[in-house]
Amino acid sequence: MTSPVVVLIGPPGAGKSTVGALLAERLGVGYRDTDADIVATAGRPIAEIFIDEGEPHFRELERAAVREAVERHPGVLSLGGGAIMDDGTRKLLTGLPVVFLDVELADAVKRVGLDAPRPLLAVNPRKQWRELMEKRRPLYTEVARAVIATGERTPGQVTEAIMDALELRTAAGDAPRAAHREEQA
Numbered sequence: 001m002t003s004p005v006v007v008l009i010g011p012p013g014a015g016k017s018t019v020g021a022l023l024a025e026r027l028g029v030g031y032r033d034t035d036a037d038i039v040a041t042a043g044r045p046i047a048e049i050f051i052d053e054g055e056p057h058f059r060e061l062e063r064a065a066v067r068e069a070v071e072r073h074p075g076v077l078s079l080g081g082g083a084i085m086d087d088g089t090r091k092l093l094t095g096l097p098v099v100f101l102d103v104e105l106a107d108a109v110k111r112v113g114l115d116a117p118r119p120l121l122a123v124n125p126r127k128q129w130r131e132l133m134e135k136r137r138p139l140y141t142e143v144a145r146a147v148i149a150t151g152e153r154t155p156g157q158v159t160e161a162i163m164d165a166l167e168l169r170t171a172a173g174d175a176p177r178a179a180h181r182e183e184q185a
């Protein structure tokens with residue numbers, strides 16, 4: 001059993017998927033995103049799973065995807081924004097290097113407005129986003145080892161901030177401890 005070198009959490013539009021991929025590249029480790037895992041396993045897009053089988057079914061698939069990745073993936077792992085609502089998932093994250101990517105409503109809405117539709121934000125996205133963030137913020141904060149504000153940062157700058165916060169650099173700067181940890185796994 002091996003666990004991720006970084007787990008990214010936060011609301012939709014925080015940049016978890018974008019930054020996760022960049023960070024993995026920067027650290028020279030693998031990247032996984034539980035949303036992508038769910039889509040691959042189910043063989044259909046997330047919006048379709050929500051519409052046809054409902055959110056509870058999606059959450060079951062998500063719980064299984066997070067468990068599998070947390071137990072087996074040694075690289076960078078990005079979760080879907082709602083994954084931390086599950087008690088079991090929060091327990092699984094205990095002790096892991098979890099980073100909460102924070103973002104304000106205005107930036108998040110600008111970002112997700114430009115991206116593929118997210119079923120929870122399909123109608124009245126500003127209101128939906130604000131309400132889900134109110135419920136989730138305490139849980140994101142509870143499980144996070146570091147909180148990074150993403151509003152004024154590019155994805156590259158967020159990546160740097162995560163590496164600084166988790167001290168994922170050696171003195172050489174570009175030979176990350178992450179790669180060393182993966183070798184040991």
Ligand SMILES: Nc1ncnc2c1ncn2[C@@H]1O[C@H](COP(=O)(O)OP(=O)(O)O)[C@@H](O)[C@H]1O
Pocket residue numbers: 010011012013014015016017018019081111112114115150151153154155158
């Ligand atoms: N720091 C950032 N600044 C500007 N745009 C960003 C930033 N991070 C992500 N984005 C953009 O926001 C959108 C949503 O990003 P994504 O990584 O899918 O977020 P999440 O996985 O947290 O929902 C994408 O179009 C992405 O390019």
Ligand SMILES: O=C(O)C1=C[C@@H](OP(=O)(O)O)[C@@H](O)[C@H](O)C1
Pocket residue numbers: 010011012013016017035046079080081082083118119120
């Ligand atoms: O916040 C949520 O409940 C969700 C966020 C999405 O992922 P991102 O946070 O990567 O957008 C995706 O898992 C699904 O649409 C539900």
Ligand SMILES: [Mg+2]
Pocket residue numbers: 016017018035078079080
């Ligand atoms: Mg994502």
